[in-house]
Amino acid sequence: MTTETNHSAIQFTPERLERAKEIIARYPEGKQKSALLPLLHLLQEQEGWTSVEGMDYVARMLDIQPIEVYEVATFYTMFHLNPVGKHVIEYCRTGPCCLMGGEEVYAHLKTRLGIDAGQTTVDGRFTLKEVECLAACGMGPVFQIREKYYMNLTNERVDEIIDELSK
Amino acid sequence: MATKILTEHINVPGIETFDVYRKQGGYTAVEKALKTMTPDAIVEEVKKAGVRGRGGAGFPMGMKWSFLAKPEGVPRYLVCNADESEPGTFKDHYLMKNIPHLLIEGMIISSYALGANKSFIYVRGELMYVIHILEKAIAEAKAEGFLGKNILGSGYDLELVVQPGGGAYICGEETALLESLEGKRGNPRNKPPFPAVKGLYQCPTVVNNVESIATTSWIVNHGGDAYAAIGIGRSTGTKLISASGHINKPGVYEIDLGVPVEDFIFADEWCGGIRPGHKFKALVAGGSSVPILPANLALTLANGEKRLMSYESLSDGGFATGTMLGSGGFIVFDETACIVRNTWNFSRFYHHESCGQCSPCREGTGWMEKVLHRIEYGHGHQQDIDLLVDVAKKIEGNTICPLGDAAAWPVASAIRHFRDEFQWHIDHPSEATQPGAVYRGEMALI
Ligand SMILES: Cc1cc2nc3c(=O)[nH]c(=O)nc-3n(C[C@H](O)[C@H](O)[C@H](O)COP(=O)(O)O)c2cc1C
Numbered sequence: 001m002t003t004e005t006n007h008s009a010i011q012f013t014p015e016r017l018e019r020a021k022e023i024i025a026r027y028p029e030g031k032q033k034s035a036l037l038p039l040l041h042l043l044q045e046q047e048g049w050t051s052v053e054g055m056d057y058v059a060r061m062l063d064i065q066p067i068e069v070y071e072v073a074t075f076y077t078m079f080h081l082n083p084v085g086k087h088v089i090e091y092c093r094t095g096p097c098c099l100m101g102g103e104e105v106y107a108h109l110k111t112r113l114g115i116d117a118g119q120t121t122v123d124g125r126f127t128l129k130e131v132e133c134l135a136a137c138g139m140g141p142v143f144q145i146r147e148k149y150y151m152n153l154t155n156e157r158v159d160e161i162i163d164e165l166s167k
Numbered sequence: 168m169a170t171k172i173l174t175e176h177i178n179v180p181g182i183e184t185f186d187v188y189r190k191q192g193g194y195t196a197v198e199k200a201l202k203t204m205t206p207d208a209i210v211e212e213v214k215k216a217g218v219r220g221r222g223g224a225g226f227p228m229g230m231k232w233s234f235l236a237k238p239e240g241v242p243r244y245l246v247c248n249a250d251e252s253e254p255g256t257f258k259d260h261y262l263m264k265n266i267p268h269l270l271i272e273g274m275i276i277s278s279y280a281l282g283a284n285k286s287f288i289y290v291r292g293e294l295m296y297v298i299h300i301l302e303k304a305i306a307e308a309k310a311e312g313f314l315g316k317n318i319l320g321s322g323y324d325l326e327l328v329v330q331p332g333g334g335a336y337i338c339g340e341e342t343a344l345l346e347s348l349e350g351k352r353g354n355p356r357n358k359p360p361f362p363a364v365k366g367l368y369q370c371p372t373v374v375n376n377v378e379s380i381a382t383t384s385w386i387v388n389h390g391g392d393a394y395a396a397i398g399i400g401r402s403t404g405t406k407l408i409s410a411s412g413h414i415n416k417p418g419v420y421e422i423d424l425g426v427p428v429e430d431f432i433f434a435d436e437w438c439g440g441i442r443p444g445h446k447f448k449a450l451v452a453g454g455s456s457v458p459i460l461p462a463n464l465a466l467t468l469a470n471g472e473k474r475l476m477s478y479e480s481l482s483d484g485g486f487a488t489g490t491m492l493g494s495g496g497f498i499v500f501d502e503t504a505c506i507v508r509n510t511w512n513f514s515r516f517y518h519h520e521s522c523g524q525c526s527p528c529r530e531g532t533g534w535m536e537k538v539l540h541r542i543e544y545g546h547g548h549q550q551d552i553d554l555l556v557d558v559a560k561k562i563e564g565n566t567i568c569p570l571g572d573a574a575a576w577p578v579a580s581a582i583r584h585f586r587d588e589f590q591w592h593i594d595h596p597s598e599a600t601q602p603g604a605v606y607r608g609e610m611a612l613i
């Protein structure tokens with residue numbers, strides 16, 4: 001990687017920049033690295049995924065080494081390190097949801113989208129990702145798209161959601 | 168019976184707003200604490216209450232608080248653990264989403280008792296919508312003078328920060344959580360030093376679960392003795408139970424500790440029984456990490472008495488015939504559930520979530536997942552069951568943090584109580600791998 005990065009490639013929108021400054025200010029003096037996860041979320045919310053350029057931007061903002069950002073971004077599962085479709089479906093694959101029919105509904109979802117976990121539909125609309133327990137086990141099966149939880153899923157409900165998001 | 172300490176007002180319309188929460192008597196505990204009590208007096212009440220940590224380990228909260236080091240001129244921190252990622256557990260999510268001010272009120276009281284001026288609520292990143300709810304509630308409380316500088320003219324200052332995680336079960340372990348809060352990978356720390364001495368930013372820190380902290384308003388309002396009068400023996404107070412699986416009414420229930428397990432599963436007040444046409448086969452009583460029990464042992468102790476929903480009763484008999492209350496993640500299985508498949512599923516979870524720092528956990532969880540996978544998919548070897556027992560034994564107690572134990576116990580207990588089911592998979596692979604096939608041999612279904 002070159003050090004001659006184009007500093008203007010990625011930038012927060014003015015509102016997000018404001019928010020980023022507020023976030024950094026809430027930690028004690030010299031502990032601004034604590035803002036790393038919140039800023040990565042802010043970055044991904046804006047860009048859709050977590051690119052190297054974006055991580056470098058966050059590193060500069062926090063005055064830390066880019067490697068400190070990469071090692072964190074790769075540890076946590078929520079950061080998409082590659083471009084993703086418009087809607088990322090994060091499907092809970094853990095035991096309690098499976099008891100509620102989670103595996104059958106998952107099979108239906110995969111057939112409906114024509115993709116497997118980790119893949120994106122050819123039209124770029126959906127990416128499917130398997131995740132572990134989302135703390136909604138009593139309302140399983142469950143998946144999440146961005147901040148929204150979809151619970152008590154059935155094959156019919158999945159079709160409705162996909163139809164809705166395909167419009 | 169059925170005291171509602173945390174959930175009394177949870178269904179009141181608008182309870183997520185400051186005004187409605189306040190009308191229901193909210194924030195009176197903050198007023199009482201800051202205006203009439205010293206920090207030490209609050210710690211005393213919490214000790215008297217005997218509340219045990221609701222995050223899973225059950226360590227007495229008052230005792231933890233009294234261990235906090237107080238060197239001059241060094242800030243102290245309170246960190247609320249809202250990482251809630253233990254499979255089967257969804258009570259903190261329920262509480263924070265519906266009645267955010269209850270946690271905020273508890274944070275103010277607890278922070279005051281500990282002498283913290285900046286406190287954190289670390290919420291798993293997937294719950295970003297809950298983070299927005301909490302931030303809104305914090306802004307309201309601040310506007311009303313319950314947060315910020317010189318709260319209610321008491322001279323006490325407090326700032327609350329809501330911190331998102333990034334998707335990692337291990338960050339529920341308190342030292343991994345602190346690392347994560349410092350902007351690092353969630354690798355648990357070696358202990359000692361304990362967080363009470365060197366925690367966040369190397370300063371004295373208390374980490375408590377959402378539900379633990381949320382009890383403090385009631386304790387301040389009613390006194391520790393009143394709290395200790397609820398429950399049974401050393402299991403004082405109420406507990407939120409997240410009920411899931413093959414029951415008629417999954418959901419979060421607040422129970423007085425001491426309710427019989429049988430009543431909790433079968434009474435209409437709680438789970439409402441096993442779904443129609445099915446029978447009770449097995450129970451994971453406290454989140455995926457605790458030992459699984461077959462139906463008969465779940466309901467009765469070895470001496471024939473009823474098993475109760477309490478720390479002591481659930482662990483009665485040790486791991487031979489008992490389990491643990493853990494986080495209260497109560498997962499019920501009927502006869503259609505394949506214990507081998509479920510154990511493989513849980514093993515995959517722990518393998519996926521191991522931070523990788525210690526070899527027994529990193530390698531052992533991988534081996535267990537692999538061996539369980541081949542048994543479940545009809546390629547099991549005769550010696551695989553003993554191999555699993557051996558691997559589980561080698562992980563247990565040999566790791567930096569308890570995730571290793573948490574990964575070993577579900578496997579060891581499933582084999583202890585459902586060995587025939589594993590053997591059947593190995594002996595009858597073509598039958599066992601049919602879609603929906605489940606072992607139907609001898610076992611006590613209730
Ligand atoms: C792997 C692992 C995951 C944990 N996850 C959580 C969690 O999600 N929430 C929680 O409150 N405690 C969790 N704990 C327990 C914490 O380490 C700690 O004991 C707890 O937050 C202390 O609060 P309490 O005493 O109020 O229960 C976890 C522990 C381990 C080993």
Ligand code: SF4
Pocket residue numbers: 337354355520521522523524525526528529566567568569570571
């Ligand atoms: S036991 Fe597992 S999760 Fe815990 S520190 Fe070791 S490798 Fe990491």
Ligand code: FES
Pocket residue numbers: 092093094095096097098132133134135136137140142254255256
């Ligand atoms: S198992 Fe799916 S939300 Fe918990």
